[in-house]
Amino acid sequence: MARTRFLLSTTLLLLLFQYCCVYIPILITGSVAAQTNISTDQSALLALKSHITIDPQNILTTNWSTSNSDICNWVGVTCGARHLRVTTLNLSYMGLTGTIPSHLGNLSFLVQLEFRNNSFGGTLPPELSNLRRLKLISFEFNDFEGTIPSWFGLLSKLQTFNLYGNQFSGSIPNAIFNLSALQVLNLRSNQLSGTIPREIERLTVLQEILLGNNNFKEIPNLIGSKDGMEWLYVQANAVTDPIPLAVFNMSSLTILALNGNNLSGSFPDNICQHLPSIQVLNLAHNQFDGPLPHKLWQCKELLSLVLDYNNFNGSIPRSIGNLTQLTRLGFSNNTLTGNLSANLRILSLAFNSLTSTLPSTLWELEQVWFFNLSSNLLNGSLSEDIGKLKVVSYMDLSSNNLSGVIPSSVGDLLDLTSLSLADNNCEGPIPSSFGKLKGLIRLDLSKNSLSEAIPKSLEALLNLKYLNFSFNQLRGEIPEGGPFKNFSALSFVSNKALCGAARLHVPPCKNNTLQPNSRKASSSNLKYIIPAIIIATIFLVAFVSIFILHRKRKVEVATEATVLSQHLWRRVSRLELLRATNGFNDSNLLGSGGFGSVFKGTLSDGMDVAVKIFDLQLEGAFKSFERECETLSNIRHRNLIKIISCCSQLDFKALVLNYMANGSLEKWLYSQNSSFNTLKRLNIMVDVALALEYLHHGYSVSIVHCDLKPSNILLDEDMVAHVADFGIAKLLGFGDSMTRTMTLATVGYMAPEYGMDGIVSTQGDVYSFGIVVMETFTKMKPTNEMFVEEMNLKQWVANSLSSEAIAEVVDATLLATQEEDHDYVAKIDCLSSIMRFALACSVEPPDERINMKEAVAMLKKIKMKFLKDAARSAQLNRPLVHAP
Incomplete structure (x- = not known):
């Protein structure tokens, strides 16, 4: 027994000795190593912080500091529980501006790296290739540039690769297709070009390919071999051939978006057999033609079908009712007729050539909330059944040939926020039931033949922000209550029988209330008054007819024209x-x-x-x-x-x-094929300024153009600008600085005092010129749908100046070409000066605007400085030539 105890004691002592001699040094060494690695991670993060030039929310400035030594508690940083190393770095949506330092490659345990929605720029350092544990990298919506580095192909564990919304150019490097674990490839909205590499077939587990908004020209047939593919986005590229048939072999595909290319021909009739799981099919803005595939309506899983802006013809088959899951349907700019499914949520057939009446089945779409059939040739009248569209929020039937009265059942569409029946042939009264549409924000009934009075019930529409009843035959008093106190004369122009407040530019309403005795007396006198009126009318017509015949005869004798x-x-x-x-x-x-x-x-x-x-x-x-x-x-x-x-x-x-050989400035601005650089636009603005200076200051009396806009600026064969269209011009009398008018100019370009009070002055032309300058360099119309409520073109431009983000508002083509990179600083400086100048032209108070003499001098100064700065940049970037 004693011997056994001795052996046991000896064994325990030996084990304790081994532990002390071997494991304790290892633990001590490991602890020191871990501390060293944490210090490495901290140094890498502080290096990143030092490369950030703008931190608008002061998040990193206050939180990432050496006084807070536990980096695992820093904002955006996550550490592993076992080894306490940085595994996730997520600085998304912080508004940061800066560059990525090479030190970031020392975060060797990093698994996720996300910098989404910031303003990081420059190129990516090759040291990031050391992050071999990375599974997710997302630099979405930043300003990184250059080509996509091939070293990304070394990140063998990468599953999600997201460079969406940057400025990468060139082609996709083949090394990317070595990433055997890649599931999501998102390179949308860059400046990539060439073809989609055939090596993409090597990515055997790839599920999502998002390559939209680039300049790819071909979809390889091999892409059809991707059995596990679920999403394929190649929209807004330059693909011109028919769709490769192999695309329809991707049996697991749920989303196919090829809209915004130049694809042509037709697509297979048995699409549903090949793509049984398809839920979203978007082929809009292409050149497909022929009839719609007959079996398309057998796609039971289809949720969204968008075929806008193609050349499809024929009818919409009744079998579309098979699409019981369909939530979106668009066939804009085609020539389709037929019936629709009752399961639609969004119906848009706008900008087509549809010529039929509105089918009765249309009103069975009880779940539709977005309803747009505008800009077709639809005819007939609206049915009372329109009231069945109980959940509709947006309805646009404008620019058709619809006729008849507006059904009172429209007032039952209680969720309606926007209604337009403009530019039709509707007649009769405006239904008083419209007063029930309490959520209505926009109402446009202009350019019809509506008559009678504006219902007082419309005063209850307290949310109404936009109203247009112009160009009708309405009569009686314009209401003053509710939202009507906020509307201007523009809402009621060309209704000759309306009366009301003076600010609406209509005559005051007369008190036609008659006393009973007076009414009785008047009726008794009618039997004498009416015959007299008839006789007088006959004599007047006879006299006018004789005068016209005599005048015409004299004209015809004189000359043919x-x-x-x-x-x-x-x-x-x-x-x-x-x-x-x-x-x-x-x-x-x-x-x-x-x-x-x-x-x-x-x-x-x-x-x-x-x-x-x-x-x-x-x-x-x-x-x-x-x-x-x-x-x-x-x-x-x-x-x-x-x-x-x-x-x-x-x-x-x-x-x-x-004759002006190059058409209008508007045509050049919005033509995709025109070469229209900064200097050309600046020259045109100088030309227009010189023309306005002459009209305002160079003639015996001042001439106010009143309707300056890009469509009225014409370009000759030498691209010299000429101001045209003086149809509503005004001559100011000697000594007069302003006059008044009832003539309307173009919305978006006319000065506030013109639109509200009809005041015409040279300062109004200056305002319009400022708006034209902004549009010329931003390629953004003042009536763009993005400008709502308080936001307008002026405010949008002004905001960009305050945030030093002028590159975000100017036309992208002015800064996009690689050949002009050496002019970038000169361009930015020039464009900033131009926008400040435009804002000076278009300030609200007329007396604070510059005049056209000052405008010409300022523009010429901006032009000279731009030419001087560009020449200096060219000199600095000229390659050195060594003597032999």
């Missing part, structure tokens, strides 16, 4: 204008405006001209013709459109003008 007597004009007859324009053929049509159309013509001597024909059926066309003739005949300037002749008959009015 009377040309207004201006000794400098060449005489051009109506017959010659007919021949010059091929009978005003549509193939010669250059454009249409508020009072007529403009045709290209070639006179008998070979001279190219623009012939503006006035539609005399339109109210104001006569006055517009006379105004343009009067104005253009008395002014001459290099940057004003030149008049060649005015041709005037009783039933024909035309202006013959210089």
